[in-house]
Amino acid sequence: MHHFNYRENELYCEDVPIRTIAEDVGTPFYLYSHATLKRHFLIFNEAFDGVDRLVCYSAKANTNQAVLKLFESLGSGLDIVSGGELYRGLKAGFSSDRIVYSGVGKRMDEIDYALEAGILMFNVESLEELHLINERAGLLDLKAPVAIRVNPDVDPKTHPYISTGLEKNKFGIDRETAIEGYKVASRLDHIDVVGIDCHIGSQITEAKPFIEALESIKRLIEELRGMGIEIKYLDMGGGLGITYDDESPPHPREYARAIVESLKGTHLKLILEPGRVIVGNAGILVTQVLFRKSGRVKEFVVADAGMNDLMRPTLYKAFHAIEPVVRGEGDPITADVVGPICESGDFLAQDRKIRNVKKGDLLAVMSAGAYGFTMSSNYCSRPRVAEVMVKDDSYHVVRNRESYQDLVVSESIPPFLGD
Ligand code: LLP
Numbered sequence: 001m002h003h004f005n006y007r008e009n010e011l012y013c014e015d016v017p018i019r020t021i022a023e024d025v026g027t028p029f030y031l032y033s034h035a036t037l038k039r040h041f042l043i044f045n046e047a048f049d050g051v052d053r054l055v056c057y058s059a060k061a062n063t064n065q066a067v068l069k070l071f072e073s074l075g076s077g078l079d080i081v082s083g084g085e086l087y088r089g090l091k092a093g094f095s096s097d098r099i100v101y102s103g104v105g106k107r108m109d110e111i112d113y114a115l116e117a118g119i120l121m122f123n124v125e126s127l128e129e130l131h132l133i134n135e136r137a138g139l140l141d142l143k144a145p146v147a148i149r150v151n152p153d154v155d156p157k158t159h160p161y162i163s164t165g166l167e168k169n170k171f172g173i174d175r176e177t178a179i180e181g182y183k184v185a186s187r188l189d190h191i192d193v194v195g196i197d198c199h200i201g202s203q204i205t206e207a208k209p210f211i212e213a214l215e216s217i218k219r220l221i222e223e224l225r226g227m228g229i230e231i232k233y234l235d236m237g238g239g240l241g242i243t244y245d246d247e248s249p250p251h252p253r254e255y256a257r258a259i260v261e262s263l264k265g266t267h268l269k270l271i272l273e274p275g276r277v278i279v280g281n282a283g284i285l286v287t288q289v290l291f292r293k294s295g296r297v298k299e300f301v302v303a304d305a306g307m308n309d310l311m312r313p314t315l316y317k318a319f320h321a322i323e324p325v326v327r328g329e330g331d332p333i334t335a336d337v338v339g340p341i342c343e344s345g346d347f348l349a350q351d352r353k354i355r356n357v358k359k360g361d362l363l364a365v366m367s368a369g370a371y372g373f374t375m376s377s378n379y380c381s382r383p384r385v386a387e388v389m390v391k392d393d394s395y396h397v398v399r400n401r402e403s404y405q406d407l408v409v410s411e412s413i414p415p416f417l418g419d
Helices: 018-025 034-046 065-073 083-091 108-117 127-139 175-187 208-226 252-263 276-282 312-316 404-408
Strands: 004-007 010-013 029-033 053-058 077-080 099-101 121-124 144-149 191-197 233-235 269-272 283-294 299-303 322-324 333-338 347-354 362-365 386-391 394-399
Touching (some): 018 029, 018 362, 034 386, 065 077, 077 083, 083 099, 083 108, 108 127
Parallel strands (some): 029 386, 053 077, 121 144, 191 233, 233 269, 299 333
Antiparallel strands (some): 029 283, 283 299, 386 394
């Protein structure tokens, strides 16, 4: 359930006709529904009621300050993967002791920043990283709270680029090495072993892989206990999928029930890092049709948003439904919806049956709230688009469209090139 619905023939976000926002801010822009964001977070969080847990929204899916602020106000923690995300999280008001930090390549300055901020836990992804954290914590005269990210070698049955829990993936540490890692960690002066972590992939549409991973982690926790190493936090990562087209992922309540069932009798504090399931269907990308064009073998709809604005279709062959903001006349067409960029991979949809659209029409690219803006770039010197949040019958630009000046503001010409 989300708040993007037609009234008569016109698409609304909550109580605002999307056309009026486009007239005001221009296109393209990302549009988020406050009510949907809030609802999705609360449903997910409340699904774990009765369980000691901390839901740490995964910032990478959508890091807009307004989005972060909303989740913070609803009691969320934050899952980060960089110093930049830590900065954004603190700026949005997250308390540092509700922040967990994952990622295979944490730099020394990022580790220092997180140590000084006093985050809840580092999810450590290699033994070298463990030693570096210990060393940096020593210099700051601190003890760093860590979990080891274990790679449970479970097949999440998702796109290979977003599967992370297989042995061949770069993420986490295999079971045997993880046990070694825990032994080492428990002896290091500036490390406090507090948790265990896994994240097996993203856009997972069944509960089974999560449970397989959880069972494997539970066995590991028992083994560690036998060695005198007590685990307090169990971080299950994120990964729950959403409906883009005809997928039917488990409802968060079903997902929660399966996890809670499997955790019965343990006294662990559960940490979850959902991203997509919270924000994915709470946002859309609005773009305008620049031209229609009939090739010899294909029909093209040329839009003003391209792969730099929404990378998912070309990178993962991801499906995003495309709907007209105002439904017009005419039979449906089958077309490639493409962007203005000089690459054949620049498409939002291929061979897609859509409603008939003409030059000037507005299109809504659905389910674009997760990994949409955050993966956008300035390729082809295209200013990054605006982001707008609707609440009830009003809206607010939560990020201005970049200007041409913004494109060059951080660049400089060296003296040896002259004036
Ligand atoms: N925790 C960790 C350690 C992660 O690496 C991720 C996502 C999450 C949590 C959140 O996963 P989610 O609940 O959103 O599935 N750009 C890709 C998705 C990459 C996911 C990377 N890690 C896409 O557009 O599909």
